[in-house]
Amino acid sequence: MPLHLIKPITAYAQSISNESFINSCTNITAPGYYILNNSIQGIQGKGYCIGIFSNNVILNGQENSLSMSFVNGTGIYISPISHNIIIENMSLSDFNIGISANGHNITIENIKGLFDGVVISINNSKINVENAFLLDNFIYGINATGNNILINNSNIIDSGSGLYINGSNVRLDYIKLTNGGVYLTPNSKNFSINSVSVNDRPLVYLNYTSNVLISNAGEVIAFNSRNLYIKKF
Template identity: 30%
Template sequence: MNRRGQGSFITIMPLVVVFLTIALLAFKPTALAPFQPSAPPEGISSCQNITSAGYYYLTQSISGLQAGRDVCIDIQANNVVFTCSLYNITGSGSGKGVYAQGRTSITIRDCPNISMYATGIYLDGTNYSTISNSGLFLNPPPGGGGASGLHLSNSNFNNITNVTANNNDYGIYLSTSSNNTLSNNTVNNNTNYGIYLSSSSNNTLTNNTANSNSYYGIFLSSSSNYNTISNNNASLN
């Protein structure tokens, strides 16, 4: 049998293994970096517009609406982080506490009490955003007509977590909004429904508490399909 060349083959194979090992060790996959504001954090001390990407925080509790408008904080840019820094936003029965229209990558967090507006937080046509660790109460105040603590309209792929929306008309209201995740929220004692979905599909609702609302704790109306609802507590509604 002709074994010519076998020695060369055996010698080359270890070298190939060594080169492959070095290449694998040198390769480090690059993760998609989270949004990092390029400008320093900016303090907010009154109702105003946010017109540039960045990090914004309340320096004190604020109240009311912008002059001649029906909103207190109006987010008009993408890639915005807005935190209440545990301060409150208080209205007088109308308008919106925090509003974003046609935006992407918005974070609203650490707002313990947004109250006394027609709608506490309103996302309209806003996608890939997060609302967390916030409280929405008395939106609108008693006798103020139908509105909600949190309203998503035509807004998709958002994450709503650790939000308390009690004593509103509707706690959390989704209209024509899909692929959102609502988790670990509390919606109690609302005049109508705790969580209400209208023409909203492919949403995930998990580990929410919806008790003692005047109608249903969680309600899916017309054309709301393929939603996943699991491990929620809805009682005394």
């Protein structure tokens, strides 16, 4: 079955002319272009710093950061009712979850995540993660459950199990994992994996394969396969 990955529709971004500046933890309840005017530490009483409860929102961090002090919480919460969201150009650190993406048609790009439980938690469909640098996260770098997920050009280092994926129509392109790997649940299907490495060796993904010798692999993921022979480095 072919993949049917659909990148988030970003044409709406060109039509947004109003800019709003964010200086502290807040809720976004209207469409618009929002700019993180400075770095912010802490969370609201609801357990997150910035909550998004609207469609058609761009949040540009301008290379600023959201952070906590080792207390459970979420940096950015995207509600299930929110569609067409872009989160870009920021760092997140010391949250239990850096970005909780529960909406639809979401792009997360140019993100640095440090010392989180999970930097990016995905629980919906049509999600793109691009240019992420995730370091020292003790559960996962990215935890993705849903459909039509693209993770591209990202570096995940010392981040628990690395990538956890439970979904379909998932594409992984140009990802480097160090001291972690990719975990696909048995329910996962319709995968495309291109230039993914684990500890500087290629990730090998097999489906309905038998009688194969595999060597020099950083990780082997095999579904519906048998008689595989894995040669140590």
